[in-house]
Structure formats: C-alpha cells, structure tokens
Amino acid sequence: MATNKAVQNGNKLKWNRKVWLLVIGIIFIASTLRAPLTSVGPIISFIRDGLHISNVLAGFITTIPLLAFAAISPLAPKFSKRFGIERTLLFSTALLAVGILTRSLGTTPTLLLGTSLIGVAIAFGNVLLPSLIKLKFPLQVGLLTGIFTVSMNLSASLAAGISYPLASGELGWRIALGIWFILAIIAIIVWLPQIRKSKSESNIGSETNKEHIPLWKSPLTWTVTLAMGFQSLIFYTTAAWIPEMLQSQGMSANTAGWMFSFMQFSQLPATFMIPIIAGRRKDQRPLVIVFGVLYLVGFGGILAGWTSLTVLWMILLGLAGGASFSLAMMYFSLRTRTAHEAAELSGTAQSLGYLLAAIGPVLFGYVHDITNSWTTAIILFIFTVLLLVTVSMHAAKEGYVTPEK
Numbered sequence: 001m002a003t004n005k006a007v008q009n010g011n012k013l014k015w016n017r018k019v020w021l022l023v024i025g026i027i028f029i030a031s032t033l034r035a036p037l038t039s040v041g042p043i044i045s046f047i048r049d050g051l052h053i054s055n056v057l058a059g060f061i062t063t064i065p066l067l068a069f070a071a072i073s074p075l076a077p078k079f080s081k082r083f084g085i086e087r088t089l090l091f092s093t094a095l096l097a098v099g100i101l102t103r104s105l106g107t108t109p110t111l112l113l114g115t116s117l118i119g120v121a122i123a124f125g126n127v128l129l130p131s132l133i134k135l136k137f138p139l140q141v142g143l144l145t146g147i148f149t150v151s152m153n154l155s156a157s158l159a160a161g162i163s164y165p166l167a168s169g170e171l172g173w174r175i176a177l178g179i180w181f182i183l184a185i186i187a188i189i190v191w192l193p194q195i196r197k198s199k200s201e202s203n204i205g206s207e208t209n210k211e212h213i214p215l216w217k218s219p220l221t222w223t224v225t226l227a228m229g230f231q232s233l234i235f236y237t238t239a240a241w242i243p244e245m246l247q248s249q250g251m252s253a254n255t256a257g258w259m260f261s262f263m264q265f266s267q268l269p270a271t272f273m274i275p276i277i278a279g280r281r282k283d284q285r286p287l288v289i290v291f292g293v294l295y296l297v298g299f300g301g302i303l304a305g306w307t308s309l310t311v312l313w314m315i316l317l318g319l320a321g322g323a324s325f326s327l328a329m330m331y332f333s334l335r336t337r338t339a340h341e342a343a344e345l346s347g348t349a350q351s352l353g354y355l356l357a358a359i360g361p362v363l364f365g366y367v368h369d370i371t372n373s374w375t376t377a378i379i380l381f382i383f384t385v386l387l388l389v390t391v392s393m394h395a396a397k398e399g400y401v402t403p404e405k
Contacts, residue, residue, distance in 0.1 A: 021193050022194060023147065025190050025194055026144070026147065028151075028183075029191060030151035031152065031187070033126060033129075033152050034122075035155040035156055035158070036096070036118050036159075037062075037156070038159045038160040038239075038264075039160065039177060042160055042164040042167075042257070043163050043164055043177075044058050046172075046173035050106070050172075050174075062236075062361070063362075064119055065118060066119070066357055068118075068119025068122075068123055070351050072120050073126065073347045073348075073354070074347045076123060076124045076126075076128055077344050079124070080128055080131075085128055085131070085135070089129070092120075092121045093125070093184055093187050096121035096122065096125075099115070099117030101178060102114030103115055103178070104174045104177040126350055127347045127350055130329055131332065132339070134333040141275075142275040142277070142280065145279070145326065145330055145333070149322075153264070153267050154268060157261070157267075157268070160264060162176075215344055215402070220400070221348060224349050224395045225348060225349040227327075227391050228353030229349075229356035230384055231325055232356070232360075234388065236358075237361050237363075238381075240364070240365070241361065241365065242260055242263065243256040243260050244374075245374045245377070249302075259314050260314070262311055264318065266318025266322070269322070270291075275327075275330050278330045279334070283397060287323065288393055289389075290323065292320075295317065296382060296385055297313075298313045298316035299313075299378055300382070301313040303375065331345075332346040335395070335399065335400055337402060337404075341401065364381075
C-alpha cells in the first residue's frame, strides 16, 4: 500500500522528517483527548457554585461526554471514509477547540453545549487514531499505541493536577477549563502538514475492495466490546468515587486527592509497555491474568481497610487500569486485518463500551446510597473485574473478527 510504504521499508521504520511530523502530530492530538475531561472533576464544586446549578446537573457534566462517545463513535469511520482520516481528525480537533472555548464562557447553556461539542470531537479521535496507527505503522502498532496512550494519560493526569490550583486562584474556573483551548490550537497547527496528502492515500476505506462482512456477526467483536466497556466502567467509576471511598475510611480529602493522583500517574508505565509487549505476541492472555491479579489485590486491599498501604493499592490499581486500557486499544489493531476494519471495530466497541461505562458512576453511587456503605460497592468492583477478565481472555486470544478469504 502506498501509504504504508511512505513510512515503512520492509520490517524497519524509516525515521525521516515525514515520520517524525506524523508521530508528533499523533502525540499532540492524543494529548487533547482526555485533558478537557479530567480537568472538570477536581473543580466541579467551583462550577456548581459559580453557575448556581444543582448537584444532579453538575454530575451530568461528566456523563455528557460518555454519551457523546456512545452516539458518535460508530459514525467516525464513515466520515473518515468520505473525507479522509487526516482531514477528519483536523476537523474534529477544530471542533474540540470550539467546544472548549464555548464551555468556558460562563453560562449554563454554553457549559452544556461546549461539553457536548467536546464529547463529539473526542469521539472521533478515540476511534480514528488507533486505525491511523494501524494504517501508517502496521509493523510498529505496539510502539505507536504505547506513545498514543501515554500521551493521552499523561495530559489527563496533568490536567487533573493543575485544574484545582488554577480554579482556586485568581484565574477562576473558566480559565481552568478554557486553558486547554491552547493545546487544541497547537495540535491543529502541528497536524496541518498531514492534510496535504491526497484523499486516496488517507482514506481508510480505499485499502481494500473485498466484500464487506458485518463485524457484529463475530463473537470476538462482542468480547472486545465488553472488554472495552468493563475497563472503561472501572476507570470512570474509580475516578468518581475512589476519593470518597478513602475518605470514608478516615482519610482527609486532601490526602485522598493525592492518592487518586498516585493511581493516575501509575497508569503511565503500563500504558507504554503493555502495547509493545502485546504487539510482539500472538496471544495476549498472560497480560490479562497480570492486570486481573493487580486489580483484585488493589480492590481487595481497599475492601480490607488496610489504609496504611493505600499508596500500594493505588499503584496496583493504576498499573491494572493502564494495562487493561492499553490492551483494549490494541485489540482494535490486533483483531482486525485492515485499518478500515480497525476503525469499524473501534467505533463499535467504543460506542457500546462507553455507554456501559456511563452506567458505572450512577450505579455505584446508588449502591452506596441504599446500603449506606462502600463495602458492597467495592465488592461490585471485584465482580466487575472478574467479568472483565472473563471477556478479555477471549478477546486476547489469537484471531480476527473477520474470516480469512
């Protein structure tokens, strides 16, 4: 394929200027896919008090992007097939910049509208970047997926860390939300050289004329989808409730916040290494066992109430979360034969997966309310981990979502 030859030479990657520009572009676009979301949680009280909105509406702000992911993810491959993957990513990043700016204007309608635009824009990046990596770097999928996921999670961690100091200072919560507009503009500028290619080169649907086989007919599609969904549910639910769980065990709010930061940053080594290891193996089931054990030990330690080892539990949960997330992203490339299939599988899995994830924070909060305790909720975490491991053991087994012709 002409596109692959532009960056590949046999089994070696030619690190020329064109490749470096593409990799840097991927890094910057990836860095915009989580920071606008993780910057909200730590300052939700400032937003609520500043706009005089209810707790229900304030909580809905974190749910809107997940619903947008579910609605838009299946459409991303269709836009890419029509306009080309590079152009689609450019348009979506521009939409993200508009959404960030709109959200920070300081009214309730603009907050909701901007958040919706952000969710729509990020859905395109979530789906199309993994398929772009498979298209451009078919022999280095693990390395580039590692770079992609680390960029995404590092910016997410930094955003979660600096949003509170910004909002509590003279700048206020609107600047704390709006500052990510700058990152989106930089990503657009860095990505501009990629749209000079012809549409036929960048169209992920132009690589094959084979008869289209619906992915939903494959059981593997559904286990990949459930793996994406359960790991997302665990991530977004821990992000919502882990600090409060720790406070219920006697930890101060400030210390609980730092514990959550440990968990976030602990994801980074796993998000880089796991894709590289997975890309070198035909069967990734041993990696599933590893993150399953890490999850169980981490949640087990919290359930036991061993607060003196909370740092360890957070590190283990962070490593497990990073491993399960990056492996879920790798399935889109490892279980498909073409970049077009990867985009379709990514769209399907992320659509239904994020819809499942959106249930998590509400369900776990409800369980806490009816039991007046976090014990049942933590047990529910453990049960979810067992479900994740079960479906992942099938998703991680060598195979493809479509039969060989």
